[in-house]
Amino acid sequence: EEWEFQANGEHDLFVLNVRYQSSDGPDVDVLFHTREYSQDLSPDTLTYIGQG
Structure with missing residues (x-):
């Protein structure tokens, strides 16, 4: 697993x-x-960006 976090407190x-x-797959x-x-x-939005 990998993750990337970006935040803007302002x-x-x-x-x-x-x-x-x-x-089940990729x-x-x-x-x-x-x-x-x-x-x-x-989350306001939860998006599945793609597979693989």
Whole structure:
């Protein structure tokens, strides 16, 4: 698995990109985009970028 984290405290947002191995096939890439993370860590969007 791999991950990349970027945050901007001034704009109160972060982006987390995660790649993990799936037992069902190729690697899976997932993008978490969260605004106002100081109040809630739930992602505003959760995107599957592609496979592999």
